[in-house]
Amino acid sequence: MKDDCYYAHSANHAGIWHALGDHLTSVGELARTFAGFAPWREEARLAGEQHDLGKYALRFQARLRGQDAGLDHWSIGAWLALTQHQAVAAALAIQGHHIGLQRADRRSLSGLEPGRLASQHPLGLALSELDPLRLLERAHGDGLEFQTPQTKAVLSWAKPIAAMLDVRLLFSCLVDADFLDTEAHFEGDATGKRFRRAGPNLDAGAALRALDRYMYSGIRSGRPMQSAVREARETLWQACTEAALAPTGCFTLTAPTGSGKTLAMLKLALEHARSHGLKRIVLAVPFLTIIEQSAQIYRAVFADFPEHFVLEHHSLAGLGAETAQGDAQPPHERERRLLAENWDAPIVITTNVQLLESLFSNRPSACRKLHNLMESIILFDEAQSLPAQLAVPTLAALSHLAAAYRSSVVFATATQPAFDSLHEAVSQYAAHGWQPVEAVPNHRDLFTALKRVDVIWPEPGGKRTWDDLAEEIEGIPQALVVVNLKRHALALSDALRNTPDVVHLSTNLCPLHRRAVLSHVRDRLARGEPCRLISTQCVEAGVDLDFPRVYRAFAPLEAIAQAAGRCNREGRLSESGKVEVFDVEEPGDWRRRFPTHAYFQAAEVTRRILLDQGAIDINDPAAFRSYYRQLHDLSLPANQNPVFDEAIKARDFPEIARLYRLIDQDAIQVLVPWSERLDDFEILRAEAEGDGIGGAWMRRAQGLAVSLYRPRADHPAWGVLIPAKLRRTGKADHQQDEWFILEDSRGDHYDETLGLILPQAEQVLIG
Structure with a gap:
């Protein structure tokens, strides 16, 4: 470490310190690259160049030497982006790259002023530097010049969900660039930074050839089926091929059970990606039972493709890949986890929870992958599972993603909801509303043929x-x-x-x-x-x-x-x-x-x-359309969530993230002694009782865990639920209240047929 240099990070294992000027330049360029064709790509670059501007402060340099602590190094860069460049999205992204996106109303943004933060910082921190000009002078000395972007992400808050998604996408570009450049420094050596290996690219042509081989050699020739079923599946296949030529946008794919919808969706996605040069296919499903089945099919189709061509990102992905000690990972599993951090893969299979909650999140880790949804095709299987109280904001976000970022969204199901009846409500939040194109115009004939x-x-x-x-x-x-x-x-x-x-x-x-x-x-x-x-x-x-x-x-x-x-x-x-x-x-x-x-x-x-x-x-799709219209008239999805609407109007990113939940979050996980994996249960229990639990333990435990609504304090279930202690970290001991181990020495509470049976179980078990 040289006294006349400024650094972003301490030394890596090779003893090399991370030069601050290099870090800011690199993150700016990466963020701009991730923004692709987005009109605000230069604002993404500005966010990258100014995100760690506060590290030019002498106090922060002392912190790197272990001589200072409790510093805020991000707010000063956010303030400069806001005041010198009028770049609201960049300011929010810079402010949030450590603490998450905050409120975007005028009063909250004015709170970034250094004098206000110095007198009353909301987190009790001290600014690394009070004088922005002093930091700019040092940055200029490092060769940095900050250009005001001509086009910015936030031009108006009139369509608030659309504008907030723009902010999250820019935020995603920044935090992913920051993660990757920092990681490359610490993985580097004396020759320089070492960036992780990128995921494979989507070769849609090769993938289509593989899909056709799978269909003709396996499904179509190898499985006996009635001629009506075969003809219906051929009709669906051809309809998806033709629909793929349509411009990017929002689609519905209505097809009956047994029509081969899973593979037809993939056909539509690959043909669409080839037609429009899209970079990625994301399949989102509501339930783990579907994800396991879909992943098995996708892996079979692309068995000869590079590893991680199909990337699974859900709680059971990679189950059991760690060693018994929990922390060591095989190289392929470690690479999968790295690629899952930012969805750097051509085909991603994930859950509705993971994808949709990220679209409304404010956390860096959750938002990091969002920029990879641009220029992608996103498939939602079993689309009817979208909760009514979240339908309008969800449709608005997806509509804007498709309209503004050359992506396509497909809602596939046999029971297609009449979400287009919510078009007017969706239009209040995103300009294009919700008017999807049906990929299979003659789907009613399919239902008749497959009755x-x-x-x-x-x-x-x-x-x-x-x-x-x-x-x-x-x-x-x-x-x-x-x-x-x-x-x-x-x-x-x-x-x-x-x-x-x-x-x-x-x-x-x-x-x-x-x-x-x-x-x-x-x-x-x-x-x-x-x-x-x-x-x-x-x-x-x-x-x-x-x-x-x-x-x-x-x-x-x-x-x-x-x-x-x-x-x-x-x-x-x-x-x-x-x-x-x-x-x-x-x-x-x-x-x-x-x-x-x-x-x-x-x-x-x-x-x-x-x-x-x-x-x-x-078997009549019109019956479902009538049913959903009556249901929407009765339940009024647009009016079901007034607290959420208020958070949107307030541009309150943290509150929106807290409120947008597809499933009840007040749940606990109980590790159970299923007999066929009893040895695994005993190993996990011994680790929990000895060293305590960590992230690797929780991943391995998912397969033997039953989710419960949290019982009330006086519920008898607590008599057989043992809290699992967190692994010691060298700091003060931390308590957790989510993971428990079932005490079932007599076998009374986990039955080989019925599963978990607790006293008054019906009051606590998740349906």
């Missing part, structure tokens, strides 16, 4: 008891029963306790246990052996099962259709499969038969239509 089930609707007022239903199921060798609540699954399983070949499936079972159950069920179905599966909704969307008979507790119309998709799925029966919808006879408030108020509300819309019409044709 494989008849639905038996309940008579008005007709009720079934669990004992009645159990008696009927005993006489059917292969049947699937889907219920709305875990306690209902337990009640029916109990009524069938003396019946052989009964299998239970719910999220009471840990993921590895669920995976094993589904494999067992598929094997028995394939061999024609008796199999009676009692399941919650976790079996519906995307789970490839084919039963001749399905029973479905009364539910929203889309849930009934999803359950019907597990009946005669491949069309192998000589006649239509049978789906019977039933009402449960249960004392007390009838709303308790449903998991949430929104679920109950949607079920009642279904019941109203049924009373009016006598029956509903689940």
Whole structure:
């Protein structure tokens, strides 16, 4: 370290200090590159060049030598970007690159003024330097010149979700550039910085050839199927090929279960990417059951492609790749985790939670990958799963991403929501609203051609008891029963306790246990052996099962259709499969038969239509359009979230990030002793009791973890839940309240059939 030089970071393992001028220049150039064709790319460069300007302060240089602490080195650069360059997005990004994006109202931005921060810093920190001109002088001495960008990201807040997404995308460019350049310094040696190896590029032409080989050598030639099914799949395939030629934008892809939608989506995405030179395909799915199935198909298609051509980013990705000690990782797994940080891969498979919550996040780590959504095609499978209370802001963000950044968004499902009815509400937040193009204009013909089930609707007022239903199921060798609540699954399983070949499936079972159950069920179905599966909704969307008979507790119309998709799925029966919808006879408030108020509300819309019409044709897409329009008229999605709307109007990035949640976050994870992986459980428990738990432990534990809503303080469940302690870090001990280990020495609380059973379990288990 030279006394007359300014540094960004301390020495790496080769003893080389990171020169500040080099860091700012490099981050600026990287940020501009990541911005691609965006009109605000020069503002991204400015953000990179000024993000660590406060490190030119003598106090910060002393901090690098361990002689100072408690410094804010970011606010001064944000203030200069705001006042000298009128670059609001750059200022917010610079301010947030360590602490997250903050509020963007005028009062909050004026709080960046050095004098105000010096007298009352919100984090109790001291500014590394009070005089911005002194820092600029030193930066100029390092050869830096800061140009005011001609075009900026935020020109108006009139469409607030669109403007805030622009800020997040610029923020993404900055934080990814900063991460990568800093990492390259610490991975470097005496010859210079060493940047990580980039992920492979999307060669859409080669990928299409691989997909066609897979289809023709495996799916089309190798699987017996009815001619109607084959023709329908060919029709869908051709429609997706033609739709891919359309300009980038927003699409719906409406196709029935069993039509080959998973591979047809991929065909559309690859053809579209080849036509428009898009860089990346992102597949987002709502449930881990779907993600495992889709990932397996994608890996098979691209088996001969470079490693990480298909990148999985979800809680079960890389499960078990670490050693027993938890921290060591095989090289390929370490590379996967690095690529997952910023989605640097041609095909990314992830969850709705990971993608959509990132679009509304304010945290550097979550936003880091967002710039890689530009010039990409984003596929949403089972699009009907988007919560109504978040529909309008979500559609606005996706609409703006497509319209402004040459990306395409595809909502694929057999039960397409009528989101275009929300166009006017979406237009309040993003100029283009929501007016998607249907990729399969003749999709109604596909539903007619692939009609494989008849639905038996309940008579008005007709009720079934669990004992009645159990008696009927005993006489059917292969049947699937889907219920709305875990306690209902337990009640029916109990009524069938003396019946052989009964299998239970719910999220009471840990993921590895669920995976094993589904494999067992598929094997028995394939061999024609008796199999009676009692399941919650976790079996519906995307789970490839084919039963001749399905029973479905009364539910929203889309849930009934999803359950019907597990009946005669491949069309192998000589006649239509049978789906019977039933009402449960249960004392007390009838709303308790449903998991949430929104679920109950949607079920009642279904019941109203049924009373009016006598029956509903689940093979008619028009029936779903009418259903969703009535549901939107009743639930008013645009008015469901006033607190969130207020946060948007206030441009409050932290509050928006806190409020935008696809699933209930007040949950805990319980490590359970499933017998087939008992050794893994014992190893994980021993590590937790010894060294404590860390990130690697949590990743390895995901497969043996059951999620619960957090029990109330006096709940008896706490008597068998042992808190896992965090690994010691050399600092003060930290407590965590999310991970617990099940104390089940007698085997009372984790059952080989029913999974986790706790006292009063129905009050705490996540459905």
